[in-house]
Amino acid sequence: MDREQGRLLLQGVGLFKGLSREALDDVLDAGRRHRIAKGDVLFRQADPPEAFYVLVYGRVKVTQDTPDGQQVVVRFIGPGEMMGCVAVCGGNGYPGTATAVEDSLAIRWTAGAIAGLMQRHPTIAMNALGAVGGRLQEAQERIREMSTEKVERRIAHALLRLVRQAGRRVERGVEINFPISRQDIAEMTGTTLHTVSRTLSAWESQGLIEGGRQRVVVRNPHGLVTIAEDL
Amino acid sequence: MDREQGRLLLQGVGLFKGLSREALDDVLDAGRRHRIAKGDVLFRQADPPEAFYVLVYGRVKVTQDTPDGQQVVVRFIGPGEMMGCVAVCGGNGYPGTATAVEDSLAIRWTAGAIAGLMQRHPTIAMNALGAVGGRLQEAQERIREMSTEKVERRIAHALLRLVRQAGRRVERGVEINFPISRQDIAEMTGTTLHTVSRTLSAWESQGLIEGGRQRVVVRNPHGLVTIAEDL
DNA sequence: CGGACTGTTGAGACCCCTCAACCTAAGTGG
């Protein structure tokens, strides 16, 4: 990979923070560019973990399927975030399926390559630990929400999280910066698309949000916070 | 710490697997023994993360509190497992409160000490990554359960998980090896103690389990699996 | 022996899921 360009791509990726120039080059030499078209699958749940990815641009949805065909959205991955880390580091099989929801670009390392990199540069392992730890905390937060909150609050929390993660200022508010369906939101909050649709319709008529096909614009984030925190 | 004894204590702790004798001694010299009486608190939610623990024997309950006073059980920690890892490695505050449910013994390292150990011995960082990754998968599994399953199945899953984690063969079946209340089970499954009590009563009259004050004996694990998997 | 904690059980209400019908927007192929 061209180093000048590669360094630019890895700039700002938390996983490689604090690495020396030489270490960064070591990382770059081990990775390969990997283009993904909208709708393509990067890896499937339970597949043997062959590779690990860092997203450069685009958006990837990670889902889990239940044996009886239901789906749950684990998370959306944005630029600078990693995927498949857990699987590669000791897991036996990817925990979910990764699908691009937009045309995307990732950098790919084989399982062996990333293990070697971590052994040579402990900082990478520690950064990864911090990132995975952060996700664990998020997951536990979500468990707490699902245990203690009613659906409306959970949907509000999910929207606010999406805004924080992928919000883009537009004329009338903040837009979630990638195509996301009612079904997706339902699978993030443990409810049905019907309930999500009803809730968003109600909020739209209150002027809190503006909806559209696979599109949500939050017009009044503070109002959503009021609902999320039950004030 | 006495090395001979210390090595015995750390034997079988996944976090330190694959370490050389010298590395293990390095680890031991940095840690301190820490006794905890039943009911004592090891650390509190949102406290600045000062230390990291590995449990030698006993049992510790990790909980999260919501602002409005509700509680959620994050997990039970058993011998050989670690606590506070995520907080120490980049978090700003413990994600939960750790309370001993039995008299326990832990080994304690300061945040600085564990960071130094990981830098000197990358294997520790990678083992930690594997462990945290495993917990992340568990958490996501729990999210999926709470999204897609009814209460009865979730309680069955929780009991089976407890049996796997802390089951002890007794005359009439497998007993969960530490005091656990109906309220605890409710907080693990996102329901109320009332529903748990009703469900366990029903199962008891079917001969699946035997209950008692802070006590559960599973008499027919296979029957529970049938419920958990909805067969 | 009284108080606190834990567990049991009943009755009623309500949130939300399920089922169902229909609508609109975006592709698709001739």
Place this chain on the structure above:
DNA sequence: CCACTTAGGTTGAGGGGTCTCAACAGTCCG
């Protein structure tokens, strides 16, 4: 370009699983 297909979204009606409220019983502990 237009009929057709498909995916995504909206909305209504009804039923049921759980929560909430409430009262009480058993057990542990100071």
